[in-house]
Amino acid sequence: MAQLAETYACVPSTERGRGILISGDPKSNSILYCNGRSVIIRYLDRPLEVSIYGEHAYHVTVARFSPNGEWIASADVSGTVRIWGKHSDHVLKNEFRVLSGRIDDLQWSPDGLRIVASGEGKGKSFVRAFMWDSGTNVGEFDGHSKRVLSCAFKPTRPFRIVTCGEDFLVNFYEGPPFKFKLSLREHSNFVNCVRFSPDGSKFITVSSDKKGLVYDGKTGEKIGELSTEDGHKGSIYAVSWSPDSKQVLTVSADKSAKIWEISEEGNGKVKKTLACPGSGGLEDMLVGCLWQNDHLVTVSLGGTITLFSASDPDKTPISFSGHMKSINALSVFLQSSQKVILSSSYDGVIVRWIQGMGYSGRLERKDNAQIKCFAAVEEELITSGFDNKVRRIPLRGEQCGEAESIDIGSQPKDLSFVLHSPELALISTDSGVTMLRGPKVMSTINLGYTVTASAIAPDGSEAIVGGQDGKLHVFSVNGDTLTEESILEKHRGAISVIRYSPDGSMFASGDVNREAVVWDRVSREVKLKNMLYHTARINCLAWSPDSSMVATGSLDTCVIIYEVGKPASSRITIKGAHLGGVYGLSFSDENSVVSSGEDACVRVWRITQQE
The missing domain is CATH 2.130.10.10 (YVTN repeat-like/Quinoprotein amine dehydrogenase)
Incomplete structure (x- = not known):
């Protein structure tokens, strides 16, 4: 028998000049991110506990927990959304082809019944909202002419959806069923991310024009902006609200992360600039962030995940990294x-x-x-x-x-x-x-x-x-x-x-x-x-240190362990050890095999001999 003892997970896939959207579940203090065809669930307080979902046929771009934390919706470059269970068997609930191209963002409605997805499409269909159980459309989303990079669902009633993208526009829709209400062209470059405050009173957009703008959550009108004093010197790729809706966290190509106080009126001033570890190279540009409970999470272009404490931002952050490629x-x-x-x-x-x-x-x-x-x-x-x-x-x-x-x-x-x-x-x-x-x-x-x-x-x-x-x-x-x-x-x-x-x-x-x-x-x-x-x-x-066992790893995703003194039929097989194939193997002692593969993860397996 062989049991999985540890997984050293891959880091999120990133690409230069683009933000990435990581999301989380405050109840279990876990985060979700994507690498290749895998969706990775990691627990911020238990870094060796990792769960990986590898059922997409194409590269996965974004994944989100449902409001109750039981389901996950993940989307890929083919425009497909899969909805599956968080627990170990990852049971598939539904699969829908939502857009004709890559999906860049998706969000659940606060009641967990609807999902909105945005990205690349044909004609004018860059956004779609649908029922999570049937896939039926719940509105028309006109008003965009280019790829829609981000979308957000208002977390309180009356429901609203906001979208933003490469046409520099921020569009506001009322519903359900959702209809176009107004379009705002306040940004002068790609609008990379839009997020509603948890209380639904405001939403914020951040852009490659280095600006962050704040709007009224109910009417969609612009009410304020992030101050340029001490502001970002590069494209802002992602933004995340604090649980009390009074602060936001932003990350930028200028390699810094900032915490902003947002006033009642909607203006933001820098409260703290976080010193992110790294040598200051290209790899250290920050492309993703998440404010979850007391954790401030940032992700760099090189894939390094850094955790700061929200209650004590001066505390030395914890960083962990890994491989992005096979x-x-x-x-x-x-x-x-x-x-x-x-x-x-x-x-x-x-x-x-x-x-x-x-x-x-x-x-x-x-x-x-x-x-x-x-x-x-x-x-x-x-x-x-x-x-x-x-x-x-x-x-x-x-x-x-x-x-x-x-x-x-x-x-x-x-x-x-x-x-x-x-x-x-x-x-x-x-x-x-x-x-x-x-x-x-x-x-x-x-x-x-x-x-x-x-x-x-x-x-x-x-x-x-x-x-x-x-x-x-x-x-x-x-x-x-x-x-x-x-x-x-x-x-x-x-x-x-x-x-x-x-x-x-x-x-x-x-x-x-x-x-x-x-x-x-x-x-x-x-x-x-x-x-x-x-x-x-x-x-x-690989051979065990005492030369009694030999293990083989294959393109078929399996690791097989043989005992030299016994017939080959009494082997131990580890099925699906690595999505895409096993490429590295070594024994760390007589009872542990370490494997690595196409999925950019390293795993340690404990072997128990069958009598």
Whole structure:
């Protein structure tokens, strides 16, 4: 049996020049955000408790809790809204095609019976309001000529809907059924976000023209604005009201978040500018915010989520981050009695996690090059990108030292350290292998066939190279020369991964034809066969520290764990470990497997042996 013990969640997907809308449920103190095809539910006071919904067929753009906190409506780039249950089984209540293009915002009516959605559409249909149970339209929304970026439902009766967007307009509708009432053109650039105060007396719009305007909630007339004194110096992307309707939180491309006091008349003055952590780079632009209970939540373009205390904004904020893109590799090692997990995504981000605690920082590298292959031991990282270079980066605790880069002439396919003397490394490219000692190339061998995977033994005396033809070539290593000893044929597809067991007595290989094989290193006989339980290519493979178990991860989203001494049929299968496929695997101890994948999440699974 394998049970999910921890999830280190991905961060929200962001795009430059656009705000993102995060929402929450004050009752359970949880927030919702989207990444790829997933909707992530996170609890602000319990960061390792994460629930993920992955049933959309397209990228999800926005998600919101119903007023009673029991249902979630989420929308995607195809214009579809799905309504599903918050609890673990995420039962689907309804699915409606609402717009013909991407949905940018949606909101529930305060009674939970209607939903309004806005975004891109054909003709003039950029906004639609409908009944949550039947999908029937509840009004006509004329008046916009371009994409509608945000919409809001008045939280008190009489109901109103306000919309705003790329045509610089703010439109006000009365209903239900909703009809156009008036249009306001007070902004001179995209209007990015509109929100009603919780008491319904006012609403506010914020725009790329750096302004925030306040309106009467009942009539839609403009009554005030945010002061330009101490105001934002860049586009304002998002706004959120305090629960008592007296203050708002705004975030901007100028990398700052501000708390404003809103007077009865509707004018706003800055009460506090929040100092957001970060180095001041492009990544630190702020694109999303939420005021929930005592938490002020901000989201940066790089995906970092920062929590401030509303009652004590001077208190040091808590920040957590993670990956935004698919994680292609991970590595686990012990560092001063903590189990450290390093994961890398192809956009060049390497994140450090501590098992049991979660996020522990990003490894800042001088060269933020893209990463294709990655391996790590306690003192060193070795990475390769799409620039034909291999980089050896010293690790000093949580810091990266100066990288040494080695150009090996073509794109690295696979890389591995010699466990007992990590200065020795084997790199494979399409046409052959390269041996490195430290930053020096010891030898490069052209093998005359297409190489797809490679591994070097823990003691450095043997290497195995896997080919496109499904053959495993075993080499003995003497100094810097490789001598072919034998060719093993069992696989029926290109080899995708090879790994030696930690004790060096066995090795395991996996192929694109979904089969894995465990071999005895001395006799080169098959030790565990019929490992044919995946339904798609095997991407990654890992051994337990005591060499008794081997785990495989596949494009079919599953992780399968085998015991070497038992038949393959007594395996443990983790179904749906990662939406989109599993790309990284490692054991952190005899009873824990760490996995990562296309969904940009890292998960820790506890294994309990079946008697």
